[in-house]
Amino acid sequence: MDGAERGGGVAGRDGGITNRKLDLAARAAWLYYIRGRTQDEIAAELNVSRQNAQRLVALATAEGLIKFRMDYPITECVEMAERLRDRFELVFCDIVPGERRDEPSLAGIAISAAERIESYLSSKAPAVLALGTGRTLRAAVAQVSSMERPQHKIVSLVGNLTRDGRASPYDVAMRLCDRTGAQCYPLPTPVVADDIEQRKLLQSQRWYRTVSSLVLQVKASFMGIGEIGWGSPLHVDGFITDQELSDLVSAHAVGEMLGWAFDQNGDLLTTPFNGRLTAPPLAVPATAPTIIMGAGAAKAPAIRAALRGRLANGLITDETTAARVLELD
Amino acid sequence: MDGAERGGGVAGRDGGITNRKLDLAARAAWLYYIRGRTQDEIAAELNVSRQNAQRLVALATAEGLIKFRMDYPITECVEMAERLRDRFELVFCDIVPGERRDEPSLAGIAISAAERIESYLSSKAPAVLALGTGRTLRAAVAQVSSMERPQHKIVSLVGNLTRDGRASPYDVAMRLCDRTGAQCYPLPTPVVADDIEQRKLLQSQRWYRTVSSLVLQVKASFMGIGEIGWGSPLHVDGFITDQELSDLVSAHAVGEMLGWAFDQNGDLLTTPFNGRLTAPPLAVPATAPTIIMGAGAAKAPAIRAALRGRLANGLITDETTAARVLELD
DNA sequence: TTTTGGCTTGAGCATTTGCCCGAGCGTTGG
DNA sequence: CCAACGCTCGGGCAAATGCTCAAGCCAAAA
Numbered sequence: 181m182d183g184a185e186r187g188g189g190v191a192g193r194d195g196g197i198t199n200r201k202l203d204l205a206a207r208a209a210w211l212y213y214i215r216g217r218t219q220d221e222i223a224a225e226l227n228v229s230r231q232n233a234q235r236l237v238a239l240a241t242a243e244g245l246i247k248f249r250m251d252y253p254i255t256e257c258v259e260m261a262e263r264l265r266d267r268f269e270l271v272f273c274d275i276v277p278g279e280r281r282d283e284p285s286l287a288g289i290a291i292s293a294a295e296r297i298e299s300y301l302s303s304k305a306p307a308v309l310a311l312g313t314g315r316t317l318r319a320a321v322a323q324v325s326s327m328e329r330p331q332h333k334i335v336s337l338v339g340n341l342t343r344d345g346r347a348s349p350y351d352v353a354m355r356l357c358d359r360t361g362a363q364c365y366p367l368p369t370p371v372v373a374d375d376i377e378q379r380k381l382l383q384s385q386r387w388y389r390t391v392s393s394l395v396l397q398v399k400a401s402f403m404g405i406g407e408i409g410w411g412s413p414l415h416v417d418g419f420i421t422d423q424e425l426s427d428l429v430s431a432h433a434v435g436e437m438l439g440w441a442f443d444q445n446g447d448l449l450t451t452p453f454n455g456r457l458t459a460p461p462l463a464v465p466a467t468a469p470t471i472i473m474g475a476g477a478a479k480a481p482a483i484r485a486a487l488r489g490r491l492a493n494g495l496i497t498d499e500t501t502a503a504r505v506l507e508l509d
Numbered sequence: 510m511d512g513a514e515r516g517g518g519v520a521g522r523d524g525g526i527t528n529r530k531l532d533l534a535a536r537a538a539w540l541y542y543i544r545g546r547t548q549d550e551i552a553a554e555l556n557v558s559r560q561n562a563q564r565l566v567a568l569a570t571a572e573g574l575i576k577f578r579m580d581y582p583i584t585e586c587v588e589m590a591e592r593l594r595d596r597f598e599l600v601f602c603d604i605v606p607g608e609r610r611d612e613p614s615l616a617g618i619a620i621s622a623a624e625r626i627e628s629y630l631s632s633k634a635p636a637v638l639a640l641g642t643g644r645t646l647r648a649a650v651a652q653v654s655s656m657e658r659p660q661h662k663i664v665s666l667v668g669n670l671t672r673d674g675r676a677s678p679y680d681v682a683m684r685l686c687d688r689t690g691a692q693c694y695p696l697p698t699p700v701v702a703d704d705i706e707q708r709k710l711l712q713s714q715r716w717y718r719t720v721s722s723l724v725l726q727v728k729a730s731f732m733g734i735g736e737i738g739w740g741s742p743l744h745v746d747g748f749i750t751d752q753e754l755s756d757l758v759s760a761h762a763v764g765e766m767l768g769w770a771f772d773q774n775g776d777l778l779t780t781p782f783n784g785r786l787t788a789p790p791l792a793v794p795a796t797a798p799t800i801i802m803g804a805g806a807a808k809a810p811a812i813r814a815a816l817r818g819r820l821a822n823g824l825i826t827d828e829t830t831a832a833r834v835l836e837l838d
Numbered sequence: 839t840t841t842t843g844g845c846t847t848g849a850g851c852a853t854t855t856g857c858c859c860g861a862g863c864g865t866t867g868g
Numbered sequence: 869c870c871a872a873c874g875c876t877c878g879g880g881c882a883a884a885t886g887c888t889c890a891a892g893c894c895a896a897a898a
Contacts, residue, residue, distance in 0.1 A: 199584065206581040210606050213577040214616050218884065225608055229848060234885065245581040248542040251654045252535040252574040255528065277539050279554055287543050302631050325580045547854065558878055563855065 209240030312403030435482025446489015465490030538569030623652035641732025764811025775818015794819030
C-alpha cells in the first residue's frame with residue numbers, strides 16, 4: 181500500500197496517489213506537526229481548502245511520511261524490561277506502554293522494532309539480517325525509515341508462499357529491501373512442504389544453500405511469535421490446515437516461531453509438521469541476537485516458552501503481555 | 510530547560526516537574542500520537558481529568574518526550590539540495606521545507622541536524638565530533654535522542670564564556686554530552702580575548718593543546734553561521750562589543766563561523782578581532798565534514814560566502830534561504 | 839456522443855482540543 | 869496562628885479538527 185504508487189504518476193488522471201500529492205501532504209504534515217501551524221494556516225500557505233489541508237495531514241500520517249517517536253524511558257517499562265532481561269538472560273528487551281483496554285498495540289511494538297532494525301542497518305560494515313513474517317513484523321518494517329544501504333543483506337527465514345501458491349501478503353524481507361536498498365534473499369517456497377520428500381527436494385536447490393550459508397552469518401534475526409490454537413495467526417492466514425493444527429495442539433504445542441512449533445518448555449517438537457518446514461533450522465540456543473516480538477495475552481505462554489527454551493534471546497512486547505509472562509513464571 | 514529537572518523529585522511538594530509526571534506525560538503522548546486515542550480516552554485510561562490529559566500531552570511535546578520526524582524527500586527540497594551540492598561541491602546538504610511567512614524555522618533545521626549528529630554518534634567506533642554554539646545548534650542538540658555512547662568525544666570549538674565571564678546559555682557541547690554520555694571537551698574561555706597577549710596566554714594552557722589535538726581528529730563539525738550586522742546573533746548575545754562590530758562591518762565582514770569573520774568571498778579577515786579569538790583556527794579548505802546550519806534571509810550572503818570560501822562543505826538550511834543563496838550567486 | 843463509475847471537492851456539522859478563569863489547597867513567611 | 873502566595877484543578881467556552889454527504893468532474897466504456 182505504501183511505496184508502490186510513488187513511482188508512476190502518469191500524465192492526466194491518476195487513480196492512485198501522485199508524487200505531487202505526497203509532496204503536498206509532506207509539507208502539510210511538516211507545517212502541522214513540526215511548525216505547529218493550524219490547518220487553516222496550512223491551507224493558506226499551500227493554497228488549498230481547509231479540509232484539503234486536513235486531508236493532506238491525514239494522508240501524510242497514514243502513509244507514514246511523518247513519524248512519531250518516543251524518546252523517554254517510562255519507569256515501569258524499564259523496570260519490567262530489566263526483570264525480563266534478568267530472568268531469561270536476554271541480550272535485548274524493550275517494553276512499550278500498554279493499555280488495559282482491548283487488543284494490543286501493534287504500532288508501539290512496530291516502532292520499537294523498527295528502531296532496532298535501523299540501528300543494525302545504520303552500521304557501515306555489511307551486515308546480514310534475518311526476518312520472519314507476520315503482521316507485527318510487517319508493521320515494524322513499515323516504520324523503518326527509507327535509507328540507502330546497499331551493503332547489507334536481508335534474508336527471509338520463512339517461505340513467502342502460502343499453501344496454495346499465492347504470494348504471502350507479509351513478505352516483509354522484500355519490503356524492507358525496498359525501503360533500504362539492501363540485497364534481498366527471499367525463500368521462494370511454501371512455508372511447509374506437502375511431505376518430507378518435497379522438503380528434501382526443495383532443500384537441495386541452490387538457493388536453499390545460499391540462504392543457509394547466509395543464516396550462519398546473521399548479525400540479528402527478527403521474527404514474530406505465534407500462539408498455537410484456533411484463531412492463531414498461523415492458522416487464520418492459511419499457512420496450516422485444520423488437521424495440522426489439531427495435530428499440533430494434541431502434541432502440546434504452545435507456540436511457534438517461523439513455523440517451528442514448540443512446547444511449554446521451549447523444546448522444539450518432533451511432529452511431522454516441523455519435519456516438513458522448508459526453512460533452515462533454528463539455532464538452539466540462539467547465538468546471534470534473535471528478537472521475537474508480539475503482544476496479547478494469548479501470546480504470553482508462547483513467549484515464555486520461547487525464552488525458556490532459549491529459542492530467542494531478545495524480546496519486544498508491551499507492558500501487559502510482559503506482566504503476564506512474568507506472572508506465568 | 511529540558512533534562513535538568515529529571516534527576517530530583519524530592520518527597521513532598523515539588524515546584525518542578527516530577528519524574529512521575531513525566532512518566533504520565535510520556536504515556537499520554539504515547540496514547541495520543543502513537544495509539545491515536547482521544548484525550549478523553551487517555552483521561553479514562555490514566556485516571557486523570559480530561560484537561561489534565563491535554564496538559565500531559567502538551568507537556569510531553571514541550572519537553573520533547575515525543576518527537577516528530579519526517580521521512581519523505583520533498584521533491585523541491587531535494588532538487589534545491591542537489592543544486593547547492595553541485596554548485597559548492599558540498600559533501601552534505603539538506604534543505605527543509607520553508608514558509609513564505611515571517612521568521613525561519615529553527616525546529617526543522619534542528620531536526621535535520623539532530624539526525625545527522627545521531628548518525629555520527631550511532632557508530633560503534635569512537636569518534637570525535639566538534640560543535641560550535643548558537644541558538645540553532647542548541648535547538649538541534651535538544652532534538653538528539655538520549656543514548657549511551659561513552660566512546661565518543663565532543664569538543665567545543667568555541668569558548669563558553671561571554672565577555673564578562675558569565676557562562677554562555679548556549680553551551681551545546683555540554684548538553685549533547687549530557688544526552689549521550691559522550692566525553693566533553695569544552696573550551697573554558699571567553700570567545701574573544703581582551704588582547705593578543707591574553708590569547709597567547711590562554712592558548713599556552715594545557716587544555717588548549719588537548720582541544721587542538723582533538724580538533725585534528727574530528728569526524729565532523731557542526732556549527733551555526735551568523736551574519737555580521739546590528740542585530741546579528743553574535744552581537745545581541747553580547748559576544749562582541751559595539752566597537753568590534755563596527756570595525757568588522759567596515760572591514761567588509763559579511764558573516765562569521767565560530768566567531769571567525771569573513772568577507773563575501775569567504776576569505777577570513779585579518780582584523781584584530783579575528784586575531785583575538787581563543788578558538789583553534791578553522792581548517793581552510795574544510796577537510797572533514799564541516800556542516801553549517803542556519804536560516805533566514807539575512808544569513809544568505811554569509812552562507813554563500815562561507816561555501817564559496819570552502820570554510821564549510823556541508824549545509825542545512827530551509828528552502829527560502831537556499832533559494833536566496835542560489836539567487837545571489 | 840453518452841453513460842458510468844470512481845474519485846475529488848467543499849459545505850455543514852459533530853467531536854475534539856486548547857485555553858482562560860475562578861476555586862481549592864498546601865506552603866511559606868510574618 | 870493567619871495571611872499571602874503560588875500552584876493545580878476542573879468547568880466552561882471558543883477554536884480547531886475530523887467526518888459525512890451531495891454535487892461535480894474526469895476518463896474509460898458503451
